[in-house]
Amino acid sequence: MDEQVIDPCSAKRLPKQLPTDPMRWAKAWLDEAVSRKVQRNPNTMTAMTVDENGQPAGRQVLCKDFVEDPGYLVFYTNYKSDKSRHLEHNDRIALLFHWDAFGRQVRLEGRAVRSPAAESDAYYATRDWGSQLGAWGSDQSSPLESRAALIAQVGRRAMKLGVKAATSLKSITVDERPIIPRPPHWGGYRVWPHRIELWIEGEDRIHDRARWERSVEPGEDGAFVVSEWSGTRLQP
Numbered sequence: 011m012d013e014q015v016i017d018p019c020s021a022k023r024l025p026k027q028l029p030t031d032p033m034r035w036a037k038a039w040l041d042e043a044v045s046r047k048v049q050r051n052p053n054t055m056t057a058m059t060v061d062e063n064g065q066p067a068g069r070q071v072l073c074k075d076f077v078e079d080p081g082y083l084v085f086y087t088n089y090k091s092d093k094s095r096h097l098e099h100n101d102r103i104a105l106l107f108h109w110d111a112f113g114r115q116v117r118l119e120g121r122a123v124r125s126p127a128a129e130s131d132a133y134y135a136t137r138d139w140g141s142q143l144g145a146w147g148s149d150q151s152s153p154l155e156s157r158a159a160l161i162a163q164v165g166r167r168a169m170k171l172g173v174k175a176a177t178s179l180k181s182i183t184v185d186e187r188p189i190i191p192r193p194p195h196w197g198g199y200r201v202w203p204h205r206i207e208l209w210i211e212g213e214d215r216i217h218d219r220a221r222w223e224r225s226v227e228p229g230e231d232g233a234f235v236v237s238e239w240s241g242t243r244l245q246p
């Protein structure tokens with residue numbers, strides 16, 4: 011069967027002849043999870059980085075863009091956070107999606123590079139006003155004395171940005187909201203995978219599993235030059 015006509019969302023198994031475009035499959039699964047809202051944040055992925063001592067660390071982030079071709083994913087974070095510190099030291103990263111309701115898992119491994127500033131600006135502009143302020147309010151991953159100290163810090167920084175004093179940000183009317191620029195320490199990472207695995211749950215733990223690899227070489231302006239994917243079926 012021609013792989014182009016196979017719908018990744020109706021396939022109960024990976025095709026006998028493995029598809030040559032695993033990113034299309036992963037994107038179709040993500041889109042279906044989002045459109046059917048299988049969980050509160052269906053675009054959640056676990057992002058695993060490695061610290062200066064080689065210690066892996068994982069945490070959830072939201073996949074905000076999935077570009078099939080040439081093939082990268084985007085998440086947003088604080089560039090001073092632990093994960094960013096890890097990535098500045100070692101750009102290797104693993105990402106993991108799991109949609110339990112569909113019995114599907116997607117594993118990706120690759121390298122992360124900061125998104126172009128204009129792309130982070132454009133995404134930041136789409137965030138709601140409170141989330142824009144929140145990006146200024148928290149020094150993600152830094153120690154904190156108390157929750158009250160954080161709330162006070164958020165308030166102080168909001169006032170510095172021109173927000174008038176208020177007991178609750180929610181009480182500030184739309185007309186009273188100053189424009190909040192993107193903090194220079196907040197933005198996106200593009201993750202360029204060189205390895206991807208698709209997994210479909212099977213009966214009696216006889217799952218369906220295949221891994222694809224490609225080469226990813228640094229190119230110009232933070233982009234990468236990629237080769238075709240080559241797939242291998244794996245025992246579960």
Ligand SMILES: Cc1cc2nc3c(=O)[nH]c(=O)nc-3n(C[C@H](O)[C@H](O)[C@H](O)COP(=O)(O)O)c2cc1C
Binds near residue numbers: 069071073088093151
């Ligand atoms: C469902 C979910 C989604 C999250 N999305 C993000 C995100 O997109 N970006 C982010 O920086 N943190 C996100 N977080 C918080 C992170 O898991 C983590 O606590 C934070 O980024 C600090 O991680 P770090 O200290 O390892 O850098 C999310 C947490 C959850 C539970």
